[in-house]
Amino acid sequence: MWGFGGGRKKPDRGERREPGFDDPRGAVLRAEPEDRVSGGRRSSQGEGRREPRLSTDGDLRADPQERAVGRRKGDDDRRGSRGKGPGKPRRKRRSRSLIGQFVYWMLVLGIWGAIGTAGVFGYYAAQLPPIDQLAVPKRPPNIAILGIDGEVLANRGDTGGPAIRLAELPPYLPKAFIAIEDRRFYSHWGIDPMGIGRAIVSNVLRRGGMQGGSTLTQQLAKNLFLTQERTLSRKIQEAILALWLERRYSKDQILELYLNRVYFGSGAYGVEAASQRYFGHSARQATLGEAAILAGLMKAPTKLAPNRNPEGAAERAAQVITAMAQEGHITEAMAKVALARPATAQRDGGGGSINYAADYVMDALNDTVGAIDEDIVVTTTLSGDKQKAAEQALTDELDKKGAKFGVSQGAVVSMDPTGAIRALVGGRNYSESQFNRAVAAKRQPGSAFKPFVYLTALQRGLTPDTVREDGPLNVKGWRPENYSREYFGPVTLTNALAMSLNTVAVRLGLEVGPKAVIATAHRLGIQSTLQPNASIALGTSEVTPLELVTAYTPFANGGIGVQPHIITRVRTADGKLLYQRRGSSNGRLIEPQYVAMMNTMMEETLQTGTAKKASLPGWQAAGKTGTSQDFRDAWFVGYTSALVTGVWLGNDDSSPTKHASGGNLPVEIWSKYMRAALKGQPVAALPGGAWRPANLPAPAPSIPVSRGPDPAGPSGGFGAPTPAPALRTAGPPVQLGRGARPRSMDDLLPPGEIGERSAARDGAPREKNFLEKLFGG
Numbered sequence: 071m072w073g074f075g076g077g078r079k080k081p082d083r084g085e086r087r088e089p090g091f092d093d094p095r096g097a098v099l100r101a102e103p104e105d106r107v108s109g110g111r112r113s114s115q116g117e118g119r120r121e122p123r124l125s126t127d128g129d130l131r132a133d134p135q136e137r138a139v140g141r142r143k144g145d146d147d148r149r150g151s152r153g154k155g156p157g158k159p160r161r162k163r164r165s166r167s168l169i170g171q172f173v174y175w176m177l178v179l180g181i182w183g184a185i186g187t188a189g190v191f192g193y194y195a196a197q198l199p200p201i202d203q204l205a206v207p208k209r210p211p212n213i214a215i216l217g218i219d220g221e222v223l224a225n226r227g228d229t230g231g232p233a234i235r236l237a238e239l240p241p242y243l244p245k246a247f248i249a250i251e252d253r254r255f256y257s258h259w260g261i262d263p264m265g266i267g268r269a270i271v272s273n274v275l276r277r278g279g280m281q282g283g284s285t286l287t288q289q290l291a292k293n294l295f296l297t298q299e300r301t302l303s304r305k306i307q308e309a310i311l312a313l314w315l316e317r318r319y320s321k322d323q324i325l326e327l328y329l330n331r332v333y334f335g336s337g338a339y340g341v342e343a344a345s346q347r348y349f350g351h352s353a354r355q356a357t358l359g360e361a362a363i364l365a366g367l368m369k370a371p372t373k374l375a376p377n378r379n380p381e382g383a384a385e386r387a388a389q390v391i392t393a394m395a396q397e398g399h400i401t402e403a404m405a406k407v408a409l410a411r412p413a414t415a416q417r418d419g420g421g422g423s424i425n426y427a428a429d430y431v432m433d434a435l436n437d438t439v440g441a442i443d444e445d446i447v448v449t450t451t452l453s454g455d456k457q458k459a460a461e462q463a464l465t466d467e468l469d470k471k472g473a474k475f476g477v478s479q480g481a482v483v484s485m486d487p488t489g490a491i492r493a494l495v496g497g498r499n500y501s502e503s504q505f506n507r508a509v510a511a512k513r514q515p516g517s518a519f520k521p522f523v524y525l526t527a528l529q530r531g532l533t534p535d536t537v538r539e540d541g542p543l544n545v546k547g548w549r550p551e552n553y554s555r556e557y558f559g560p561v562t563l564t565n566a567l568a569m570s571l572n573t574v575a576v577r578l579g580l581e582v583g584p585k586a587v588i589a590t591a592h593r594l595g596i597q598s599t600l601q602p603n604a605s606i607a608l609g610t611s612e613v614t615p616l617e618l619v620t621a622y623t624p625f626a627n628g629g630i631g632v633q634p635h636i637i638t639r640v641r642t643a644d645g646k647l648l649y650q651r652r653g654s655s656n657g658r659l660i661e662p663q664y665v666a667m668m669n670t671m672m673e674e675t676l677q678t679g680t681a682k683k684a685s686l687p688g689w690q691a692a693g694k695t696g697t698s699q700d701f702r703d704a705w706f707v708g709y710t711s712a713l714v715t716g717v718w719l720g721n722d723d724s725s726p727t728k729h730a731s732g733g734n735l736p737v738e739i740w741s742k743y744m745r746a747a748l749k750g751q752p753v754a755a756l757p758g759g760a761w762r763p764a765n766l767p768a769p770a771p772s773i774p775v776s777r778g779p780d781p782a783g784p785s786g787g788f789g790a791p792t793p794a795p796a797l798r799t800a801g802p803p804v805q806l807g808r809g810a811r812p813r814s815m816d817d818l819l820p821p822g823e824i825g826e827r828s829a830a831r832d833g834a835p836r837e838k839n840f841l842e843k844l845f846g847g
Contacts, residue, residue: 206294206327207294207295208443209229209233209330209331210227210228210229210339211227211442211443211444211445211446212225212226212227212229212230212231212232212233212343212445212446213225213226213227213432213435213442213445213446213447213448214232214445214446214447214448214643215428215431215448215450216447216448216449216450217450217452217453217454217457218449218450218451218452218453218492218638219453219454220449221454222346223424223427223428223450223452223454223457224424224425224427224428224431225343225346226428226431226432227442228339229338229339229340229343230337230338230339230340230343230347231338231339231340231342231343231344231345231346231347232340232342232343232445232643233330233340233342233445234329234330234340234341234342234352234353234354235326236322236325236326236329238354239329239341239353239354239356240354240356240361242358242361242394242399242400242404243341243353243356243361243364243365244325244329245394245397245399245400246361246362246364246365246390246394246399247286247325247328247329247365247368248286248325248397248399249365249390249393249394249396249397249399250365250366250368250389250390250393250394251286251289251365251368252285252286252287253393253397254285255285255286255287255321255325256321258285259313259316260285260287260288260309260312260313260315260316261285261288261309261312261313262285284308285312286324286325286328287312287315287316287324287328288308288309288311288312289328289332289368290312290315290324290327290328290331290332291308291311291312291314291315292304292308293328293331293332293333294311294327294331295307295311296308296311329341330342332368333371334347334348334364334367334371335367335371335372335374335375336348336375336377336378341353341364344364344367345360345364348360348363348364348375348376348377348415348416349413349415349416350416357408357413358391358400358404358407358408359387359391359408359411359412359413360413362387362388362390362391362394362408362413363376363383363384363386363387363390363413363415365387365390366383366386366387366389366390367383367386369386374386375415376413376414376415377415377416380414380415383415384412387412387413388409388412391405391408391409392405422500422501423457423460423461423464423495423496423497423500424452424454424457424461425500425504426494426495426496426497426500426504426506426508427450427452427457427491427493427494427495427496427636429496429504429506430491430494430496430506430508430509430636431448431450431636431637434635434636434637435448435637435640438637438640438649439640439648439649444642444643445642445643446640446641446642446643446648447640447641447642447643448637448639448640449637449638449639449640449641450491450636450637450638451486451490451491451492451635451636451637451638452491452492452493452494452636453492453493453747455746455747456484456492456493456746456747457492457493457494457495459493459743459746459747460482460484460493460494460495460715460743460747461482461495462746463482463739463740463742463743463746464480464481464482464495464498464717464739464743465498465499466742467735467738467739467742468480468498468719471735474728475719475727475728475729475730475734475735476721476725476726476727476728476730477704477719477720477721477727477730477735478498478721478722479497479498479503479507479719479720479721479722480495480497480498480507480717480718480719480720480739481495481496481497481507481508481511481615481717481718482494482495482508482615482715482716482717482739482743483495483508483615483616483619483715483716484619484713484714484715484716484743484747485619485620485623485632485634485713485714485715486712486713486714487623487626487627487630487632487711487712487714488627488632488653488655489620489623489632489633489634489635489655490635490636490638491634491635491636492713492747493715493743493747494508494509494616494636495508496508496509496510503722505722507615507718507722508614508615508616509614509615509616510614511614511615511718511722512598512612512613512614513612513613513614513698513702513703513718513720513724514609514610514611514612514698514699514702514703515609515612515613515618515696515698515703515705516608516609516696516697516698516699516703516705516732517570517572517575517608517609517680517694517695517696517697517732518609518618518694518695518696518705518706518707518732519591519606519607519608519609519611519613519618519696520567520570520575520607520608520609520694520696521567521622521625521668521672521694522587522590522591522594522596522621523575523578523579523582523587523606523607524563524567524575524578524668524671525590525660525664525668526578526582526586526587526590527563527578527581527582528563528664528667528668529590529661529664530581530582530586532563532578533563533667533763534562534563534564534667534670534671534761534763535562535563535564535763536562536563537560537561537562537563538560538561538563538566538574538577538578539559539560539573539574539577540552540557540558540559540560540561540566540571540573540574541557541559541573542557542573543573543576543577545576545580545604548604548605550572550573550576550605550608551572551573552571552572552573553570553572557573558571561574563578563671564670564671564674565674567671567672567674567675567679567694568671568674568675568677568678568679568680569679569680570675570679570680570694570695572608575607575608576604576605576607576608578607579604579606579607580604580607584602584603584604584606584607585602587606587607588600588602588606591621593631593659594620594621594622594624594631594659594660595617595620595621595623595624595631595632595634596613596617596618596620596621597617598611598612598613598614598617599611609696609698610699615716615717615718616634618705618707618716619634619707619714619715619716620632620634622693622707622709622714622716623709623714624659624660624665625660625665625668625669625672625692625709625756626709626710626711626713626714626756626757627757628662628665628757628758629658629659629660629661629662629664629665629757629758630655630656630657630658630659631655631656631657631658631659632655632656633654633655633656635651637649637651638650638651639651662757662758663758663761665757665758666757666758666759666760666761667761668692669692669756669757669758669760669761670760670761672692672693672694673690673691673692673756673760675692675693675694675695676691676692676693676708679695680695680732680733681693681694681695681706681708681732681733681737682733683733683734683737683738683741684706684708684737684740684741685741685745686710686741686744686745686748688753689710689744689748689753690710690711690755690756691708691709691710691744691756692708692709692756693706693707693708693709693740694706694707694708694732695731695732695733695736695737696732697730697731697732697733700726701726701727701728701729701730701731702720702721702724702725702726702727703718703719703720704718704719704720704727704730704731704732704734704735704736705717705718705719705732705736706732706733706736706737706739706740708737708740708744709756710744710748710754710756711754711755711756711757712748712751712754713744713747713748715740715743715744715747717736717737717739717740717743718736719735719736719739
């Protein structure tokens with residue numbers, strides 16, 4: 071220490087002052103305050119060493135001088151601590167000091183870590199909407215599509231199924247999700263530290279694959295508010311939102327939200343949609359094995375879908391059942407039964423053709439009720455049984471003979487005489503192609519269009535017994551031919567339609583005029599644009615199957631125009647009526663006598679004509695085949711008094727088939743479907759009765775028909791008769807109907823593709839022009 075004289079006084083060698091020492095009695099000796107002031111020096115009076123005194127409270131206290139000596143002694147002890155004796159106790163103090171420092175710094179780090187974590191959480195929480203404005207998003211509306219008998223046929227909407235209450239589910243179903251996804255669901259507060267720790271350990275040890283440690287609440291938060299990206303920021307926001315959900319809702323409410331919002335694969339959101347999709351029934355009826363499969367899907371919905379990976383789904387379901395037994399949610403006996411009888415997904419027969427009809431319902435719904443913001447129930451005109459029968463008839467025939475005839479696709483439309491659609495199949499397999507050929511594919515109808523030509527002629531005064539010449543015809547260089555390239559001379563209109571003679575159809579079309587034919591087709595239900603040229607009589611303008619079936623329906627109902635429809639009623643899930651269809655029609659379009667004439671003519675098609683393969687025992691049926699150029703499209707539209715059904719076959723790229731015509735595959739599909747669809751219905755005759763001419767001689771006998779394998783050809787042409795009559799090129803003059811004005815062949819231009827050509831001499835060889843190749847078969 072520095073003295074008052076300005077110099078530093080060195081202590082004598084013998085003057086070692088102890089700053090303090092331990093009294094044998096356990097008291098601590100301390101120096102008096104005077105010594106602290108004087109810096110531990112001896113007093114100026116030369117006082118000697120002072121003995122420790124006993125204070126009044128029993129403590130031993132040293133003089134200040136002795137306390138100074140004690141401090142110097144302590145310094146010496148520390149300098150000699152590396153030796154023996156006094157140094158040993160100092161090691162224990164240092165050890166205790168290191169532990170204390172470690173605890174201290176750990177506390178410091180913990181505090182700063184908590185501050186940092188709070189800062190990070192605060193930053194990412196700021197990226198979310200304000201808590202007071204946060205709300206669970208409204209569940210996307212579901213559209214339940216019912217058949218005419220109330221059966222659920224399909225669900226549409228973003229979820230694929232309606233919501234369901236937790237109380238409506240069997241108890242083991244929600245417990246399956248808790249057992250495999252979040253065993254501590256009812257005890258944690260949104261985030262489960264133990265679960266996170268367990269997941270980390272499992273991931274480090276590589277046991278059971280990578281685990282995330284997310285709770286059901288966190289998974290729900292992700293589904294409600296966040297994207298599916300796997301980033302740290304998303305996980306932090308997920309945790310924040312999970313805490314908010316736990317604070318806002320009860321555990322049961324969170325579990326119910328979870329079961330109705332999560333994705334189960336195959337387009338199904340929510341447990342009800344998934345149960346309908348995979349098992350064909352409501353989640354209310356789910357078995358324990360089915361509940362285990364549904365819960366197991368949470369790990370990988372697409373990969374473990376039971377309709378795509380039954381083995382993987384069954385293996386995961388076994389893990390779920392084992393976990394349920396371990397947690398006490400089910401008994402060991404229940405677990406053994408469930409493991410012995412694993413659930414299986416329903417077979418997706420034929421690619422789910424009901425989806426084509428459901429898509430059409432959704433299109434019609436937009437025009438019916440507009441925007442939808444809540445769950446609704448749509449009652450349709452569809453018959454589940456007829457839909458399945460149409461699907462089976464189409465797929466079975468294509469599976470058996472599609473490759474043989476070079477046909478890859480088809481469509482079926484069936485409606486009753488009021489225009490109510492009973493079945494609609496838009497393709498061979500919905501899962502492979504969602505394009506709805508029944509309502510959207512426009513194809514050439516070929517000779518299936520001829521009834522509109524004949525009806526127009528009848529309405530101009532002709533009758534089924536009117537005779538027209540089947541012979542060579544030249545329209546500005548275009549020479550249409552029959553499929554057999556043979557002619558039968560004068561024939562009745564009935565025989566001409568039954569045998570689908572092209573030349574007679576063209577002659578009639580030219581008589582009445584293409585525009586009149588188009589007007590008739592449009593009036594009856596064709597909506598597509600039709601070209602007014604000479605070839606319109608052979609069905610060269612494209613139409614859809616739905617249009618063609620609609621236009622045939624007046625023949626089946628007595629002449630009344632119909633509006634094709636598929637929706638009868640729309641209501642909300644709680645029963646509020648939004649739409650109810652009222653009976654409506656387009657009024658009478660065909661007079662009863664012409665209905666009877668057309669039915670008589672087209673009935674002959676099934677008896678002796680191109681559709682004689684059609685078999686419908688007990689029913690009076692009529693219809694018309696059609697085959698377009700180069701066998702690209704094959705049609706048959708037929709009807710009874712109960713159903714009108716059309717079948718189209720072909721290829722999406724319009725490539726030619728291998729001689730598939732209206733008289734083979736389409737007729738077979740139609741017959742198979744109609745037999746199933748009409749089963750059990752009372753038999754009734756076609757309206758109008760059979761037409762017979764009054765005061766006219768009986769019609770000429772039908773031309774003998776070849777019983778070959780398939781008499782129909784492109785454009786509805788007819789095969790060679792047996793025996794073939796002599797070719798005749800002349801016949802009676804063309805007769806016009808009542809009120810029709812005479813017209814010349816030259817009044818009508820041929821199709822635009824055909825240029826002027828001079829007629830070649832009869833019998834001289836010549837090259838066929840484009841339309842002859844097009845329509846000659």
